Amino acid sequence: MNQTEISSRSGSVVGLESSLDDGLQVTCSDSSKKQFKFDLVLRPEGNQEAVFAQRRPIVSSVLDGYNVCISAYGQTGTGKTFTMEGTPENRGVNFMRYELCVNMLEVNNNEKIRELLVDNTNQSTNKCVFFCLNVN
Ligand SMILES: Nc1ncnc2c1ncn2[C@@H]1O[C@H](COP(=O)(O)OP(=O)(O)OP(=O)(O)O)[C@@H](O)[C@H]1O
Structure with missing residues (x-):
């Protein structure tokens, strides 16, 4: 319940069974109760x-x-x-x-390693490019 509902001392019409995580109970205006089933009910806490x-x-x-x-x-x-x-x-x-992290590394003929996605100013020849994909 929000602050307004709490300060006006409203009661909750929705009840949760303490041991189950797939159902809840709604109290109707005539005080009858209805049960509902779901795949999952997350608790207020x-x-x-x-x-x-x-x-x-x-x-x-x-x-x-x-x-x-x-x-x-x-x-x-x-x-x-x-x-x-x-x-x-x-x-x-x-x-x-998930966060996907992609690196492209170039190893040129001087065996220098360059991160292609960061530095693309110097073009070189005879290069081997590695593509790394990390999933976190
Ligand atoms: N689980 C929660 N814990 C704390 N505050 C919450 C929670 N859920 C909602 N609130 C607060 O309740 C208020 C209304 O929530 P929210 O704006 O997400 O509702 P909404 O369903 O997106 O509304 P609308 O359909 O009008 O856009 C917000 O001030 C929000 O911060």
């Missing part, structure tokens, strides 16, 4: 890392050549932007994806 940990396998499948789309859906003010973007101090899913 879960942080940005917990959200990303759940999405990590899908993000990893990009490296296997699959197209991936993560969408955030929900009522206004429920935290879609916070979850995906986060804040500078508390980054969201978009900032926790």
Whole structure:
């Protein structure tokens, strides 16, 4: 709940079973309760890392050549932007994806090594180029 809801002493209509991570219970206006099942329900105390940990396998499948789309859906003010973007101090899913680091190294006939993506001022001949890809 946000500060306004807390200070006006609003009650939560959503309940989580303490031992399960795939369901929640909603209390209706007539006090009846409805159960809903999902693939996964993250708990309110879960942080940005917990959200990303759940999405990590899908993000990893990009490296296997699959197209991936993560969408955030929900009522206004429920935290879609916070979850995906986060804040500078508390980054969201978009900032926790993999980082690809590419180096291209040239070894010329004087056995000098040059980083091609950094320095491209001097062209040389008889060169061997290495392409390194690091995935973190
Ligand atoms: N998990 C969270 N922890 C702390 N603050 C949060 C969290 N989720 C959302 N908030 C805060 O709640 C407010 C609304 O969140 P946010 O802007 O992400 O909602 P939204 O779903 O993107 O809204 P809209 O659909 O109107 O764009 C923001 O001030 C945000 O910082």
